[in-house]
Amino acid sequence: MELADGESFHLRPGPVIKQLSGTTVRMLGYNGSVPGPTLKVRQGTEVVVHVTNGTEIDTTVHWHGLRLNNMYDGVPYETQVPIPVDGSFTYRLQFPDPGLYWYHPHIREDYTQEMGLYGSILVEPTDPDYWPPAHxxxxxxxxxxxxxxxxxxxxxxxxxxxxxxxxxxxxxxxxxxxxxxxxxxxxxxxxxxxxxxxxxxxxxxxxxxxxxxxxxxxxxxxxxxxxxxxxxxxxxxxxxxxxxxDGPGNWPWSTAPPTAPTGWRRSP
Ligand SMILES: [Cu+2]
Missing domain, CATH: 2.60.40.420 (Cupredoxins -  blue copper proteins)
Structure with missing residues:
Protein backbone atom coordinates (compact mmCIF):
# COMPACT_ATOMS: atom_id res chain seq x y z
CA MET A 1 0.00 0.00 0.00
CA GLU A 2 1.59 3.28 -1.13
CA LEU A 3 0.89 6.20 1.15
CA ALA A 4 1.62 9.81 0.27
CA ASP A 5 2.50 12.55 2.74
CA GLY A 6 -0.50 13.38 4.94
CA GLU A 7 -2.53 10.38 3.82
CA SER A 8 -4.48 8.29 6.29
CA PHE A 9 -5.62 4.70 6.22
CA HIS A 10 -7.37 2.10 8.33
CA LEU A 11 -5.73 -0.93 9.87
CA ARG A 12 -7.89 -3.59 11.44
CA PRO A 13 -6.41 -6.58 13.25
CA GLY A 14 -8.90 -9.43 13.32
CA PRO A 15 -9.48 -13.13 12.71
CA VAL A 16 -8.72 -14.69 9.33
CA ILE A 17 -9.19 -18.15 7.89
CA LYS A 18 -6.03 -19.35 6.21
CA GLN A 19 -5.04 -22.36 4.12
CA LEU A 20 -1.73 -23.84 5.23
CA SER A 21 -0.59 -26.80 3.13
CA GLY A 22 -4.12 -28.13 2.73
CA THR A 23 -5.22 -27.41 6.29
CA THR A 24 -7.68 -24.65 7.15
CA VAL A 25 -6.64 -22.80 10.29
CA ARG A 26 -7.87 -19.82 12.24
CA MET A 27 -5.28 -17.08 12.48
CA LEU A 28 -5.15 -13.32 13.01
CA GLY A 29 -4.27 -10.76 10.36
CA TYR A 30 -4.20 -7.03 9.68
CA ASN A 31 -6.88 -6.15 7.12
CA GLY A 32 -7.60 -9.82 6.56
CA SER A 33 -4.16 -10.96 5.46
CA VAL A 34 -1.00 -12.59 6.82
CA PRO A 35 1.24 -10.66 6.61
CA GLY A 36 -0.69 -7.40 6.84
CA PRO A 37 -0.38 -4.79 4.10
CA THR A 38 3.15 -3.69 3.24
CA LEU A 39 3.28 0.06 3.72
CA LYS A 40 5.38 1.95 1.20
CA VAL A 41 6.17 5.52 2.15
CA ARG A 42 8.74 8.17 1.36
CA GLN A 43 11.37 9.38 3.79
CA GLY A 44 10.38 12.61 5.50
CA THR A 45 6.63 12.09 5.14
CA GLU A 46 3.96 11.61 7.77
CA VAL A 47 0.87 9.39 7.64
CA VAL A 48 -2.09 8.77 9.93
CA VAL A 49 -3.19 5.23 10.80
CA HIS A 50 -6.60 4.57 12.33
CA VAL A 51 -6.52 1.22 14.11
CA THR A 52 -9.69 -0.61 15.14
CA ASN A 53 -9.26 -3.70 17.27
CA GLY A 54 -11.16 -6.60 15.69
CA THR A 55 -9.41 -9.23 17.82
CA GLU A 56 -10.69 -10.71 21.08
CA ILE A 57 -7.98 -9.24 23.31
CA ASP A 58 -6.56 -5.76 23.99
CA THR A 59 -3.99 -4.62 21.48
CA THR A 60 -1.63 -1.83 20.42
CA VAL A 61 0.48 -1.40 17.30
CA HIS A 62 4.21 -1.01 17.75
CA TRP A 63 6.08 0.42 14.75
CA HIS A 64 9.31 -1.47 15.04
CA GLY A 65 12.41 0.62 14.43
CA LEU A 66 10.65 3.82 13.42
CA ARG A 67 11.78 7.01 15.12
CA LEU A 68 8.49 8.63 15.93
CA ASN A 69 6.67 10.58 18.61
CA ASN A 70 6.77 8.49 21.79
CA MET A 71 3.00 8.66 22.28
CA TYR A 72 2.57 6.65 19.05
CA ASP A 73 5.11 3.94 19.87
CA GLY A 74 2.42 1.47 20.90
CA VAL A 75 3.80 0.35 24.26
CA PRO A 76 0.84 -0.44 26.57
CA TYR A 77 0.66 1.53 29.82
CA GLU A 78 3.92 3.30 28.92
CA THR A 79 2.91 5.37 25.91
CA GLN A 80 -0.82 4.62 25.57
CA VAL A 81 -3.66 2.73 27.14
CA PRO A 82 -4.37 -0.57 25.32
CA ILE A 83 -6.94 -0.50 22.54
CA PRO A 84 -9.88 -2.52 23.90
CA VAL A 85 -11.84 -5.03 21.83
CA ASP A 86 -13.73 -3.04 19.16
CA GLY A 87 -11.95 0.12 20.35
CA SER A 88 -9.85 2.47 18.20
CA PHE A 89 -6.64 4.47 18.37
CA THR A 90 -5.10 6.85 15.86
CA TYR A 91 -1.35 6.77 15.24
CA ARG A 92 0.64 9.49 13.55
CA LEU A 93 3.75 8.02 11.93
CA GLN A 94 6.88 9.78 10.77
CA PHE A 95 9.62 8.31 8.62
CA PRO A 96 12.86 10.23 9.12
CA ASP A 97 15.05 7.29 8.06
CA PRO A 98 15.03 5.18 4.89
CA GLY A 99 15.00 1.40 5.13
CA LEU A 100 12.89 -1.51 6.27
CA TYR A 101 10.72 -1.46 9.38
CA TRP A 102 7.69 -3.42 10.53
CA TYR A 103 4.65 -3.36 12.76
CA HIS A 104 3.09 -5.78 15.24
CA PRO A 105 1.09 -5.74 18.50
CA HIS A 106 2.84 -5.03 21.78
CA ILE A 107 0.49 -7.14 23.92
CA ARG A 108 0.75 -10.93 24.10
CA GLU A 109 3.07 -11.15 21.09
CA ASP A 110 3.51 -14.84 21.95
CA TYR A 111 -0.10 -15.23 20.81
CA THR A 112 -0.94 -12.35 18.46
CA GLN A 113 2.28 -12.26 16.47
CA GLU A 114 2.41 -16.05 16.25
CA MET A 115 -1.14 -15.94 14.92
CA GLY A 116 -0.13 -13.63 12.07
CA LEU A 117 -0.25 -10.02 13.20
CA TYR A 118 2.71 -8.41 11.49
CA GLY A 119 3.45 -6.32 8.41
CA SER A 120 6.39 -4.60 6.69
CA ILE A 121 7.10 -0.90 6.19
CA LEU A 122 9.35 0.18 3.33
CA VAL A 123 10.66 3.73 3.61
CA GLU A 124 12.00 5.00 0.31
CA PRO A 125 14.98 7.36 0.54
CA THR A 126 14.81 10.94 -0.70
CA ASP A 127 18.34 10.48 -2.07
CA PRO A 128 17.96 8.51 -5.34
CA ASP A 129 21.51 7.17 -5.00
CA TYR A 130 21.03 5.88 -1.45
CA TRP A 131 20.80 2.25 -2.60
CA PRO A 132 22.86 0.58 -5.33
CA PRO A 133 20.78 -0.22 -8.43
CA ALA A 134 18.65 -3.39 -8.48
CA HIS A 135 16.02 -4.60 -10.94
CA ASP A 246 22.91 -15.37 -13.36
CA GLY A 247 21.46 -18.32 -15.27
CA PRO A 248 18.52 -20.68 -15.51
CA GLY A 249 17.81 -23.08 -12.66
CA ASN A 250 16.11 -23.58 -9.34
CA TRP A 251 17.27 -22.05 -6.11
CA PRO A 252 15.83 -23.73 -3.05
CA TRP A 253 15.31 -21.40 -0.13
CA SER A 254 16.97 -22.43 3.02
CA THR A 255 16.27 -20.78 6.32
CA ALA A 256 17.87 -23.43 8.46
CA PRO A 257 18.63 -22.31 12.00
CA PRO A 258 22.29 -21.57 12.69
CA THR A 259 22.48 -24.69 14.82
CA ALA A 260 22.69 -26.77 11.61
CA PRO A 261 25.76 -28.97 12.05
CA THR A 262 27.57 -28.25 8.79
CA GLY A 263 26.58 -26.49 5.64
CA TRP A 264 22.85 -26.17 5.49
CA ARG A 265 19.77 -28.29 5.69
CA ARG A 266 16.14 -27.80 5.00
CA SER A 267 13.99 -26.32 7.71
CA PRO A 268 11.41 -26.18 9.46
CU1 LIG B 1 9.09 -5.05 17.58
Missing amino acids: RDVVLTLDDVLIEDGAVAPFSRTQTTFSAMGRFGNVLLVAGEPDLALTASAGEVVRLWLTNTANTRVFNVTLPGARMKLVGGDSGRVEREEFVSQVLIAPSERAIVDVLF
Whole structure:
Protein backbone atom coordinates (compact mmCIF):
# COMPACT_ATOMS: atom_id res chain seq x y z
CA MET A 1 0.00 0.00 0.00
CA GLU A 2 1.59 3.28 -1.13
CA LEU A 3 0.89 6.20 1.15
CA ALA A 4 1.62 9.81 0.27
CA ASP A 5 2.50 12.55 2.74
CA GLY A 6 -0.50 13.38 4.94
CA GLU A 7 -2.53 10.38 3.82
CA SER A 8 -4.48 8.29 6.29
CA PHE A 9 -5.62 4.70 6.22
CA HIS A 10 -7.37 2.10 8.33
CA LEU A 11 -5.73 -0.93 9.87
CA ARG A 12 -7.89 -3.59 11.44
CA PRO A 13 -6.41 -6.58 13.25
CA GLY A 14 -8.90 -9.43 13.32
CA PRO A 15 -9.48 -13.13 12.71
CA VAL A 16 -8.72 -14.69 9.33
CA ILE A 17 -9.19 -18.15 7.89
CA LYS A 18 -6.03 -19.35 6.21
CA GLN A 19 -5.04 -22.36 4.12
CA LEU A 20 -1.73 -23.84 5.23
CA SER A 21 -0.59 -26.80 3.13
CA GLY A 22 -4.12 -28.13 2.73
CA THR A 23 -5.22 -27.41 6.29
CA THR A 24 -7.68 -24.65 7.15
CA VAL A 25 -6.64 -22.80 10.29
CA ARG A 26 -7.87 -19.82 12.24
CA MET A 27 -5.28 -17.08 12.48
CA LEU A 28 -5.15 -13.32 13.01
CA GLY A 29 -4.27 -10.76 10.36
CA TYR A 30 -4.20 -7.03 9.68
CA ASN A 31 -6.88 -6.15 7.12
CA GLY A 32 -7.60 -9.82 6.56
CA SER A 33 -4.16 -10.96 5.46
CA VAL A 34 -1.00 -12.59 6.82
CA PRO A 35 1.24 -10.66 6.61
CA GLY A 36 -0.69 -7.40 6.84
CA PRO A 37 -0.38 -4.79 4.10
CA THR A 38 3.15 -3.69 3.24
CA LEU A 39 3.28 0.06 3.72
CA LYS A 40 5.38 1.95 1.20
CA VAL A 41 6.17 5.52 2.15
CA ARG A 42 8.74 8.17 1.36
CA GLN A 43 11.37 9.38 3.79
CA GLY A 44 10.38 12.61 5.50
CA THR A 45 6.63 12.09 5.14
CA GLU A 46 3.96 11.61 7.77
CA VAL A 47 0.87 9.39 7.64
CA VAL A 48 -2.09 8.77 9.93
CA VAL A 49 -3.19 5.23 10.80
CA HIS A 50 -6.60 4.57 12.33
CA VAL A 51 -6.52 1.22 14.11
CA THR A 52 -9.69 -0.61 15.14
CA ASN A 53 -9.26 -3.70 17.27
CA GLY A 54 -11.16 -6.60 15.69
CA THR A 55 -9.41 -9.23 17.82
CA GLU A 56 -10.69 -10.71 21.08
CA ILE A 57 -7.98 -9.24 23.31
CA ASP A 58 -6.56 -5.76 23.99
CA THR A 59 -3.99 -4.62 21.48
CA THR A 60 -1.63 -1.83 20.42
CA VAL A 61 0.48 -1.40 17.30
CA HIS A 62 4.21 -1.01 17.75
CA TRP A 63 6.08 0.42 14.75
CA HIS A 64 9.31 -1.47 15.04
CA GLY A 65 12.41 0.62 14.43
CA LEU A 66 10.65 3.82 13.42
CA ARG A 67 11.78 7.01 15.12
CA LEU A 68 8.49 8.63 15.93
CA ASN A 69 6.67 10.58 18.61
CA ASN A 70 6.77 8.49 21.79
CA MET A 71 3.00 8.66 22.28
CA TYR A 72 2.57 6.65 19.05
CA ASP A 73 5.11 3.94 19.87
CA GLY A 74 2.42 1.47 20.90
CA VAL A 75 3.80 0.35 24.26
CA PRO A 76 0.84 -0.44 26.57
CA TYR A 77 0.66 1.53 29.82
CA GLU A 78 3.92 3.30 28.92
CA THR A 79 2.91 5.37 25.91
CA GLN A 80 -0.82 4.62 25.57
CA VAL A 81 -3.66 2.73 27.14
CA PRO A 82 -4.37 -0.57 25.32
CA ILE A 83 -6.94 -0.50 22.54
CA PRO A 84 -9.88 -2.52 23.90
CA VAL A 85 -11.84 -5.03 21.83
CA ASP A 86 -13.73 -3.04 19.16
CA GLY A 87 -11.95 0.12 20.35
CA SER A 88 -9.85 2.47 18.20
CA PHE A 89 -6.64 4.47 18.37
CA THR A 90 -5.10 6.85 15.86
CA TYR A 91 -1.35 6.77 15.24
CA ARG A 92 0.64 9.49 13.55
CA LEU A 93 3.75 8.02 11.93
CA GLN A 94 6.88 9.78 10.77
CA PHE A 95 9.62 8.31 8.62
CA PRO A 96 12.86 10.23 9.12
CA ASP A 97 15.05 7.29 8.06
CA PRO A 98 15.03 5.18 4.89
CA GLY A 99 15.00 1.40 5.13
CA LEU A 100 12.89 -1.51 6.27
CA TYR A 101 10.72 -1.46 9.38
CA TRP A 102 7.69 -3.42 10.53
CA TYR A 103 4.65 -3.36 12.76
CA HIS A 104 3.09 -5.78 15.24
CA PRO A 105 1.09 -5.74 18.50
CA HIS A 106 2.84 -5.03 21.78
CA ILE A 107 0.49 -7.14 23.92
CA ARG A 108 0.75 -10.93 24.10
CA GLU A 109 3.07 -11.15 21.09
CA ASP A 110 3.51 -14.84 21.95
CA TYR A 111 -0.10 -15.23 20.81
CA THR A 112 -0.94 -12.35 18.46
CA GLN A 113 2.28 -12.26 16.47
CA GLU A 114 2.41 -16.05 16.25
CA MET A 115 -1.14 -15.94 14.92
CA GLY A 116 -0.13 -13.63 12.07
CA LEU A 117 -0.25 -10.02 13.20
CA TYR A 118 2.71 -8.41 11.49
CA GLY A 119 3.45 -6.32 8.41
CA SER A 120 6.39 -4.60 6.69
CA ILE A 121 7.10 -0.90 6.19
CA LEU A 122 9.35 0.18 3.33
CA VAL A 123 10.66 3.73 3.61
CA GLU A 124 12.00 5.00 0.31
CA PRO A 125 14.98 7.36 0.54
CA THR A 126 14.81 10.94 -0.70
CA ASP A 127 18.34 10.48 -2.07
CA PRO A 128 17.96 8.51 -5.34
CA ASP A 129 21.51 7.17 -5.00
CA TYR A 130 21.03 5.88 -1.45
CA TRP A 131 20.80 2.25 -2.60
CA PRO A 132 22.86 0.58 -5.33
CA PRO A 133 20.78 -0.22 -8.43
CA ALA A 134 18.65 -3.39 -8.48
CA HIS A 135 16.02 -4.60 -10.94
CA ARG A 136 13.23 -5.39 -8.55
CA ASP A 137 12.14 -5.17 -4.91
CA VAL A 138 10.59 -8.14 -3.11
CA VAL A 139 9.47 -7.59 0.49
CA LEU A 140 9.20 -10.81 2.50
CA THR A 141 8.45 -11.73 6.09
CA LEU A 142 10.06 -14.86 7.55
CA ASP A 143 8.09 -16.66 10.21
CA ASP A 144 7.31 -20.05 11.70
CA VAL A 145 4.11 -21.25 13.28
CA LEU A 146 3.38 -24.28 15.47
CA ILE A 147 0.66 -26.44 13.91
CA GLU A 148 -0.71 -29.38 15.90
CA ASP A 149 -3.66 -31.57 14.91
CA GLY A 150 -4.62 -29.29 12.04
CA ALA A 151 -4.74 -26.06 14.05
CA VAL A 152 -2.39 -23.48 15.48
CA ALA A 153 -1.33 -25.06 18.79
CA PRO A 154 -3.21 -23.64 21.78
CA PHE A 155 -2.05 -20.81 24.02
CA SER A 156 -2.48 -20.04 27.69
CA ARG A 157 -5.20 -17.44 28.25
CA THR A 158 -3.63 -16.05 31.40
CA GLN A 159 0.09 -15.94 30.74
CA THR A 160 2.71 -15.89 28.03
CA THR A 161 2.99 -19.26 26.34
CA PHE A 162 6.67 -20.23 26.64
CA SER A 163 9.28 -17.77 27.86
CA ALA A 164 9.75 -14.20 26.64
CA MET A 165 8.01 -13.73 23.31
CA GLY A 166 6.88 -17.23 22.44
CA ARG A 167 7.79 -20.55 20.89
CA PHE A 168 9.32 -22.34 17.94
CA GLY A 169 7.03 -23.37 15.10
CA ASN A 170 7.06 -26.39 12.82
CA VAL A 171 5.81 -24.74 9.61
CA LEU A 172 7.91 -22.14 7.85
CA LEU A 173 6.06 -19.15 6.41
CA VAL A 174 7.69 -16.89 3.84
CA ALA A 175 5.38 -13.94 3.17
CA GLY A 176 2.77 -15.94 5.07
CA GLU A 177 2.98 -18.90 2.68
CA PRO A 178 4.33 -22.37 3.46
CA ASP A 179 5.33 -23.06 -0.17
CA LEU A 180 6.30 -19.71 -1.63
CA ALA A 181 7.96 -19.96 -5.06
CA LEU A 182 9.18 -16.87 -6.92
CA THR A 183 10.57 -16.48 -10.41
CA ALA A 184 13.38 -14.31 -11.67
CA SER A 185 14.91 -13.65 -15.06
CA ALA A 186 18.44 -14.79 -15.80
CA GLY A 187 20.77 -11.90 -15.04
CA GLU A 188 18.26 -10.18 -12.82
CA VAL A 189 19.26 -8.63 -9.51
CA VAL A 190 16.39 -8.99 -7.06
CA ARG A 191 16.50 -7.01 -3.86
CA LEU A 192 15.06 -9.05 -1.00
CA TRP A 193 13.78 -7.06 1.96
CA LEU A 194 13.65 -9.63 4.76
CA THR A 195 12.17 -9.28 8.24
CA ASN A 196 12.22 -12.03 10.85
CA THR A 197 8.73 -11.85 12.37
CA ALA A 198 9.06 -15.17 14.23
CA ASN A 199 8.66 -15.19 17.97
CA THR A 200 11.88 -16.91 18.81
CA ARG A 201 13.54 -18.62 15.83
CA VAL A 202 16.73 -17.28 14.27
CA PHE A 203 16.83 -17.76 10.50
CA ASN A 204 19.92 -18.47 8.46
CA VAL A 205 19.01 -17.56 4.91
CA THR A 206 20.98 -19.08 2.06
CA LEU A 207 20.27 -19.35 -1.66
CA PRO A 208 22.92 -21.82 -2.82
CA GLY A 209 24.01 -21.10 -6.37
CA ALA A 210 22.79 -17.52 -6.45
CA ARG A 211 25.08 -14.61 -5.63
CA MET A 212 24.04 -12.66 -2.53
CA LYS A 213 25.20 -9.24 -1.43
CA LEU A 214 24.26 -7.77 1.92
CA VAL A 215 23.36 -4.12 1.38
CA GLY A 216 21.24 -3.19 4.40
CA GLY A 217 19.89 -4.08 7.82
CA ASP A 218 17.98 -2.64 10.75
CA SER A 219 19.13 0.94 10.20
CA GLY A 220 19.10 1.32 6.45
CA ARG A 221 22.11 0.60 4.27
CA VAL A 222 25.24 -1.06 5.60
CA GLU A 223 28.40 0.98 5.73
CA ARG A 224 30.21 -1.49 3.48
CA GLU A 225 28.42 -3.91 1.16
CA GLU A 226 29.74 -7.45 1.07
CA PHE A 227 29.10 -10.68 -0.77
CA VAL A 228 27.76 -13.28 1.64
CA SER A 229 26.88 -16.95 1.51
CA GLN A 230 24.37 -16.70 4.35
CA VAL A 231 22.47 -14.10 6.32
CA LEU A 232 21.61 -14.62 9.98
CA ILE A 233 18.45 -12.83 11.05
CA ALA A 234 17.32 -12.86 14.68
CA PRO A 235 13.68 -12.18 15.64
CA SER A 236 12.65 -8.63 14.68
CA GLU A 237 15.85 -8.03 12.70
CA ARG A 238 15.86 -7.04 9.05
CA ALA A 239 18.30 -7.85 6.26
CA ILE A 240 18.34 -6.37 2.78
CA VAL A 241 20.17 -8.53 0.24
CA ASP A 242 20.68 -8.18 -3.49
CA VAL A 243 20.51 -11.56 -5.20
CA LEU A 244 21.90 -12.15 -8.69
CA PHE A 245 20.39 -15.06 -10.57
CA ASP A 246 22.91 -15.37 -13.36
CA GLY A 247 21.46 -18.32 -15.27
CA PRO A 248 18.52 -20.68 -15.51
CA GLY A 249 17.81 -23.08 -12.66
CA ASN A 250 16.11 -23.58 -9.34
CA TRP A 251 17.27 -22.05 -6.11
CA PRO A 252 15.83 -23.73 -3.05
CA TRP A 253 15.31 -21.40 -0.13
CA SER A 254 16.97 -22.43 3.02
CA THR A 255 16.27 -20.78 6.32
CA ALA A 256 17.87 -23.43 8.46
CA PRO A 257 18.63 -22.31 12.00
CA PRO A 258 22.29 -21.57 12.69
CA THR A 259 22.48 -24.69 14.82
CA ALA A 260 22.69 -26.77 11.61
CA PRO A 261 25.76 -28.97 12.05
CA THR A 262 27.57 -28.25 8.79
CA GLY A 263 26.58 -26.49 5.64
CA TRP A 264 22.85 -26.17 5.49
CA ARG A 265 19.77 -28.29 5.69
CA ARG A 266 16.14 -27.80 5.00
CA SER A 267 13.99 -26.32 7.71
CA PRO A 268 11.41 -26.18 9.46
CU1 LIG B 1 9.09 -5.05 17.58
